[in-house]
Amino acid sequence: MFPLRRALLSLEDELLKQRLCRTREIEGLGYLPYGRRFDYTHTIPEILAQFGAKTAEELGPAAGNAPRVRVAGRVMTKRPMGKAGFAHLQQDGERLQVYVKKDAVGDRGFQLFQALDNGDIVGVEGYLFRTRTGELSVHVEQLEFLSKMLLSLPEKWHGLEDVETRYRQRYLDLIANPEVRKVFVARAGLIGSLRRQLEARGFIEVETPMMQPLYGGAAAKPFVTHHNTLDIDLYLRIAPELYLKRLLVGGLERVYEINRNFRNEGLSKQHNPEFTMLEFYQAYTDYRGLMDSSAELLRQAAIDVTGGTEVEYEGQRLDFAHIERYSMREAIVHFWEGPERPTLENVADPDWLLEHSAKASAGEALADLFERMVEHQLIQPAMIYDHPVETSPLSKNKPEDPAFVERFEIIAAGMEIGNAYTELNDPQEQRRRFEMQLALRERGDEEAHQMDEDYIRALSYGMPPAGGEGIGIDRLTMILTGSRTIRDVILFPLLRPEGPLDLVEKLRELGAGGREPGAGD
C-alpha cells in the first residue's frame, strides 16, 4: 500500500531537507552544528565604534600590527568567489564584513565556509583590514560554527514586511528589520530613565499582586482565572493602585511599580489587553506637586530616549519641555472641535452639559464631552486638571468645589498617557464613593468600581496625604519612537492563534534520515 502524500517535496520541505543535510556535512567536517561557548574580543558594534574611522594605513599592514579580533554573528549575506568569499555578520543590529580565503583558513575551514547558509551563526578570528573598496573587514584565519538556521531568512533587500509574520515571529522581525530593535532598545531606555529618576527621588520599586480577589483602581473589565488549591476565582489586575496605597498606609512613603495591567477589552492602535504601566505614589504631596514632578520626569525621559525634548510624531513636533496645563473646562472651551464653541459659563452649567451629552450626570457629561470633542485634538503634551467627581472614585475632592477632584491627565498625540491625582485618604468619603459606584453598577455599569472593604479598612488605619500617578509605558514609547501602533512597541502583541505549522512532523520525517516511517515500498 502506498500512503497518500504529495509526490514532490514542496520548496519549504526541500530547503529544510537541504539544510538538514548541511548539518550532517558540517558534522562531517568535525564541527558541532550547534556550537558551544565562543569568547569574543569585541562585539560587532564595538569594532565599528573603535575601528570604523581608521584608515587602511592606521589599521596597519596585513601581517603586521593589524588589530586581531574574535567576533561572532549571524551570516546575513554570503558572496563566495571561487576559492575565497565575503560574508556580512550581524550582531546587535549592526553588520561587519568578513573575508574568508582558502589560503588563510585551510581546506577544512574553507569547506565550512562553503557549507554556510545565510542565517547561520558563526564565530571568526583574524585581523582587521580594509578591502579594495574601503570596507572595514575581518581577514579570517579561523572560522567556527555556532548555530545552524534550518529555515530561511527573509529577503535581504526588502526585509520582512508582512505585518502578521512580524508580530507572530518577532525574532525574524528583529533579525531582518534593524529599526525594530531600536524601538525596543528605546523602550528599555525609557524604563531605565524612569527607574533612575524615581530612585534618585527616594522611591523604592515594589511588586504587588497580579492576581487579585477583587479588581479595582480603574474602570475596566477583568480577565478571570482560578486557583485550584484555594478553589477561588481571581482577577488579573486591571491596576495596582489599591495595593500601592496600602503600602502608603504601611509607611512606604515613596513607592513605584512598573508592571503589566490586564484589561479585557478591545484591541486597537492604542490598546493591547496586557499593557505596561508605571504607577508611583508619594506621601505628603498632592496633584499640583505631581504636575511639577511629572513634567520633569517626562522632560528627562524624552532627553534620555531621544537626546532632546522635541519629538517628531506623525508629522508633528511634540515639545516635552513645555507641557501646557488646562483645566478640563478650559480645555473644552479652548480645543472644541466643531461649531458652537461653548463658553466657560456653558461648561460650568449642568443644564448645558446635559443637553450636549447622553450621560446621566453633569460631571459624566463634562468628561464625555472632553473625550469626544477634545482629547484627540491635544497633540502637544498637556496636563488636563480638575476632573468631575463622578468619574474619579479614588481622588480627593477640591475643597472649594466638591463636585470636582484634584486630578489631572497627561495627554499627548491625542492619547492619554498619564493619570494622576491627590489620593482620597478619608475612609468615610471613600466608602461613600464606592457606594456611588455600586449604584452605577446596579444601573448596569459593569466597569463601575467594586466595594473593597479591606481597602477601606487600610484607609481606616490612616493613609498620609499623598499624590499618585500612572504613566502608560507603551503609549509613551510609541510617542518617543514614532510608532504608529501599540503593537510596534510590544514585542509579542496579542493575536489570534495561528493554525498548525506541521514543522514538528516535517522534522520528524526528515530527522529520520529522510525516511518516512510507514511509507513502505
Add this chain to the structure above:
RNA sequence: GGGCCGGUAGCUCAGUAGGUAGAGCAUAUGCCUUUUAAGCAUAGGGUCGCGGGUUCGAGUCCCGCCCGGCUCACCA
C-alpha cells in the same frame, strides 16, 4: 461586533477581459582568491488562505469560513 481592504514560490511582489501561474531575491549545480542587492550560465521550486458554487474552463466571478490591516463602536 459593523464597514472597507488584503492573503499568489521561503521572502518582496506582478498576474490584463475567466483560457496551461510569472519576476527579483533566496535555493541547487558549474566557473570565479578584494566582493558587497557580487557576477555569468543552467536548473528545481506553487493546496494562488480554506471550503463550496457558477462555468466547457476560476488566482480572477458568487457564497460561507479562517487569518491580518485600517476604521467605527467599545476602551471614564
